Structures are given as structure tokens and as C-alpha cells.
Amino acid sequence: MAIVEEDLERLRASLVLSDVVQQHLALRRVGRNWVGLCPFHAERSGSFNVRDETGRYRCFGCGAAGDVFKFVQEIEHVDFVTAVESLASKAGIQLTYTTGESGDRTRQKRRQLVDAMAKAVEWYHDRLLNGPDARAARDYLRKRGLAGDTARTFKIGWAPDEWDALCRDLGVPADVLRETGLGFTNKAGRMQDSFRGRVLFPILTENGDPVAFGGRILPGSTDPAKYKNSSETAIYAKSKTLYGLNWAKGDIVAADQVIVCEGYTDVIGFHRAGVKRAVATCGTALTEDHVRLLKRYASNVVLAFDADAAGQGAAQRFYEWEERYQVRVSVARFPDGKDPGELSVSDPEGLRHAVDQALPFLGFRVNRVLNSRKLRSPEDRALVAGEAMAVVNEHQNPEVRKLYAGQVATHVGIPPADLVALAARRVKAPTVHIVPVWRIGVAENAEFVCIVMLL
Ligand SMILES: [Zn+2]
Incomplete structure (x- = not known):
């Protein structure tokens, strides 16, 4: 699905960029430009320039730039189509959508993969709640405070210890199973499930589209890999995805603070302790793309893992990002070397306290x-x-x-x-x-x- 090009042009022509921008920030006229305080980075002098003749904006502080659609996307945290639809409805312009081969094939493809992932999320989740073979998984989750409503909210699932239970049952074509990473073709030329005998945590985009899974073995399993995550696909890039952002973003904006953890259960632990602004990297270190993504929501980043263990190179990056994106990075320390997931069960008050007492990154080091x-x-x-x-x-x-x-x-x-x-x-x-x-x-x-x- 895409919007026809003529409608986009008609809409663009009917909009004055400075009017749209001024719904979000104050601008003053300077020659042919409008200038104001950039909404995408913290500043005291105006670096944000808008030119109505060209319909483009640019910030000389942080480099943010684009047209009216990009501006709405960035400031309202929505995708392109949503931004266009919101502007069109305010301007009273009727949009026509293209479908079929002339439409946006990438978008269609993406939809198809996300739909398959959504079906898989439900399938695994149902298996966890109802499967007789999932008893050990349910016991494990209950001990860690991850059962019941928590399991339902985070759609935790169970991948049965079988070769092809999901691929057989899901009703999704083999090429889609392969492209989502849910299954693969084995040596015998048959489709086989990628996840087996694992508790699964669905990973969603900031807009709530399921794109991947993080899988953990149960204690006592003979599988040497404790964690196994989806590999990267057309819909999943690790360096740009943060687990939990879809659930956390409201609280992150309200508090102007985001807590970055290392594990899925840490994120869920924070939520259970009433601190709903936690996210986790998905088996990678924190990247610049992550910071850019988070900066759209908050300017205070609290690291809820041992950031110093990553070494001096990592420290240098944090200082650069603080400067470049005008974020403040601090580090929370947890008592007795416990991780946030454990602490949320044994001492939720201590968990909240650790965030309140987070030290600036340099002070921590x-x-x-x-x-x-x-x-x-x-x-x-x-x-x-x-x-x-x-x-x-x-x-x-x-x-x-x-x-x-x-x-x-x-x-x-x-x-x-x-x-x-x-x-x-x-x-x-x-x-x-x-x-x-x-x-x-x-x-x-x-x-x-x-x-x-x-x-
Ligand atoms: Zn800026």
C-alpha cells in the first residue's frame, strides 16, 4: 500500500512548512528563513532553520533536515504514511492509495513478514499458556516472576522441543518462514523450526510490529547456547532495534529518561517494579543508531548494566554521543551484583532506588x-x-x-x-x-x- 505521487505533491503544495513547524515550536523570521530552537536536540540558541520557498528545514546543531513529511514523522514518532495521513486530514485532502504491482512492493513485503511474525507470536504464546509440554517453562517463568499477566503482556512464548511443530502448523509459505527466520530448510530438504525447546520473548519495533524473537533455554537443558536470537532479516536490524521500546515509549517521554538493560527479563523486571521506561539491546552493545532512536524520546539515558566492563573504547563513544546528541548518560549500580530481573523479584524498592541514584558515566568510572x-x-x-x-x-x-x-x-x-x-x-x-x-x-x-x- 502506498499513496499516489500526485496526492503527495498536491498535499505538499497546500502546506506551508513554517505553519506546520509552528504547531510544535516558536519561530521568528530572519531574512528569507524562519529560525527557532531545534526540537530534536537541546540548545539555547536557535540553530533550527526553516525555508518556506524550498519547503525544507535544517538544524545546524544536530544535522536534522528534511521536508514537511519528514518533520511530522520525526516530531510525532510515526511512519511516513501515518505522517502523510495526519497532514492530509488536517488539510482536508482525500488520499488515493495504490495497490498491486504498482504499489510499494517493499512495504507489502514487510507487511507479509510482520503478519507471519504476529501469527508466530500468538502460536508460541498459546503453546506456553496451554501446551502440556510447556509445564517446565511455566514453572521456570513463575519462579522468576514472569508468569500470568506478565507473560500475557509481553506475549512470552514456548517453542516446543520438536523439529517442525511451528512450520507445520502456522500455515505460512516456506519462503516467508525462511525470510522471517522462523524456519530453515534442513539437509533433508524439509522446513525445520529455528527455535526449539526455548522460552521466547517477542521483539517488537517501536510501533509494535513483531520482527524477531529472543530465545532462552530452561535450566538443565543440554543446549550450550543459553540465548539464541533471531538472525537479521529484511524486517529486523539488531543495531536499530530496542526490546521493549513499544511498551516503554510513553513513560520514556513523560519522564524524559530511558533505562537501557542487557536482557529481556531485566526490562520486564523494571515494568513489574513500576518503572515502565526500560528497554534492552538485543544481543549487541549499544550502538549510535540506538542512541539516535532513543534521543527522539528522551535526553537522559540510564545504563542498567556494567557499562565499564565494555572498556575504555566504549567509554569514549558514550562521551561522544553525549556531546553529539545532547544526551546525558548515567549508570545505575545494583546491590549484591544482582541484575535488574532478579532484583525486581527480591527487592523492587532497591531497583527503583538504584535508578534514582544513578551516577553520571564519568563519575561512575x-x-x-x-x-x-x-x-x-x-x-x-x-x-x-x-x-x-x-x-x-x-x-x-x-x-x-x-x-x-x-x-x-x-x-x-x-x-x-x-x-x-x-x-x-x-x-x-x-x-x-x-x-x-x-x-x-x-x-x-x-x-x-x-x-x-x-x-
Ligand atoms: Zn537540532
Whole structure:
């Protein structure tokens, strides 16, 4: 299904871009342009430019750009057709849709695959609720607080331990089974189910279209792979999909905050604890595409996993994204090394508290270094100061660096001015050597002198 081109042009011609934009933000006239505060990134001076002659907008801050349809898509979080329909109904323009071979084949194909996935979601879900073979799965979910209404809300399913139960029953052509990743052709040339003997979590797009599954074995299974996820298909890209966004987006917008987890059960745990703004990556690290997607909903990102374990490269990316997308990244710490899914059962209050107490990403990393060893000697203090300053100096903002340098100095008991000076110049972390006192005299640069002073 697509909208005929002439109608799109007629609609475009009847709309004045600045009128549409001004339903969402204030614009003022500057020469031939209209200028305002960009709705797609946080800013204090107007970088958002609208030109009615060309019918296009562009933000010089974040690079957002497009025409009237793109603007409505982005600001209302809807797809192209929905954006066009909403504008047409306000403008009183009747739309004609194309079907068949002249229509949008990609869109039709997508619909076909999504419909097959929706049937599979229902099939697996029914099997979980009613299948005699799903008893162990139901017991497992009940123990983890994932049964009953929770299972129904999140459409949790059970893939039976059979070769082709789904492929046989679903009534979907073999090519569609293959293209959705629900089944594959085995060596005997027959269709075989991709998921077998697993609890399944359907993965939906932000608009609620099912596109993939995450599957988990039951405890005691001989299958070596604890988790198995759908492979990428025409409708499923891991780096652009966040599990739970369809359920969470209302709460994310209301709170201007999104919680990013690593597991499906963590997301569900947050929901059960009344914190309905959690999403999870689907077996990948958080990508720039994810951040771009989330930025449309909120500007505060709370990581509910051990982000530091991903290493310094990951940290560098987070700082860049904070700058580029004007988001603030913080990290929640959970008591006793529990994950959010476990905590939602044993201590839901603790789970909520951990989110409220989330530390800025840099603060989290600095704290970890400061607490990494006991400060028994001046050498310990110097070592910790050096390591902590290396972390502090990863950050690009000098004011932020200086403030953390002050904290580090207080913790290790060094005059703050010394470390603040290092932070201001963002010198590489001083290497800590135990230098014989008689060599102080040959030290030529300030860092060297500083280190010697620490000792
Ligand atoms: Zn912008």
C-alpha cells in the first residue's frame, strides 16, 4: 500500500512548512528563513532553520533536515504514511492509495513478514499458556516472576522441543518462514523450526510490529547456547532495534529518561517494579543508531548494566554521543551484583532506588578507580590519583574535568590545585614512578614535578 505521487505533491503544495513547524515550536523570521530552537536536540540558541520557498528545514546543531513529511514523522514518532495521513486530514485532502504491482512492493513485503511474525507470536504464546509440554517453562517463568499477566503482556512464548511443530502448523509459505527466520530448510530438504525447546520473548519495533524473537533455554537443558536470537532479516536490524521500546515509549517521554538493560527479563523486571521506561539491546552493545532512536524520546539515558566492563573504547563513544546528541548518560549500580530481573523479584524498592541514584558515566568510572585499592601508603595514593586522572582526562569538557579532579584530590589527599592543573591541560595521565629524591632537581616539566611531590 502506498499513496499516489500526485496526492503527495498536491498535499505538499497546500502546506506551508513554517505553519506546520509552528504547531510544535516558536519561530521568528530572519531574512528569507524562519529560525527557532531545534526540537530534536537541546540548545539555547536557535540553530533550527526553516525555508518556506524550498519547503525544507535544517538544524545546524544536530544535522536534522528534511521536508514537511519528514518533520511530522520525526516530531510525532510515526511512519511516513501515518505522517502523510495526519497532514492530509488536517488539510482536508482525500488520499488515493495504490495497490498491486504498482504499489510499494517493499512495504507489502514487510507487511507479509510482520503478519507471519504476529501469527508466530500468538502460536508460541498459546503453546506456553496451554501446551502440556510447556509445564517446565511455566514453572521456570513463575519462579522468576514472569508468569500470568506478565507473560500475557509481553506475549512470552514456548517453542516446543520438536523439529517442525511451528512450520507445520502456522500455515505460512516456506519462503516467508525462511525470510522471517522462523524456519530453515534442513539437509533433508524439509522446513525445520529455528527455535526449539526455548522460552521466547517477542521483539517488537517501536510501533509494535513483531520482527524477531529472543530465545532462552530452561535450566538443565543440554543446549550450550543459553540465548539464541533471531538472525537479521529484511524486517529486523539488531543495531536499530530496542526490546521493549513499544511498551516503554510513553513513560520514556513523560519522564524524559530511558533505562537501557542487557536482557529481556531485566526490562520486564523494571515494568513489574513500576518503572515502565526500560528497554534492552538485543544481543549487541549499544550502538549510535540506538542512541539516535532513543534521543527522539528522551535526553537522559540510564545504563542498567556494567557499562565499564565494555572498556575504555566504549567509554569514549558514550562521551561522544553525549556531546553529539545532547544526551546525558548515567549508570545505575545494583546491590549484591544482582541484575535488574532478579532484583525486581527480591527487592523492587532497591531497583527503583538504584535508578534514582544513578551516577553520571564519568563519575561512575572515577569512583570505580578510587575504590579499586586501599590507600595504605603515599605510593597507593599516587597510583590511584594517576589512574583516576587518566579516566578524568578522557572527558572533553575542561570544567567537568576540573571538578572531578577536585574530587580525586580530596579522596587521595593531594592538594586539589595540583590535579586541577593536570585536568585543565588534559595532559596524559602521569606515569607514577618512585623517583629518588635527588632527581627532583632534574625534573623539567610540571607533571613530573607534580608526581614527585605526590611521593
Ligand atoms: Zn537540532
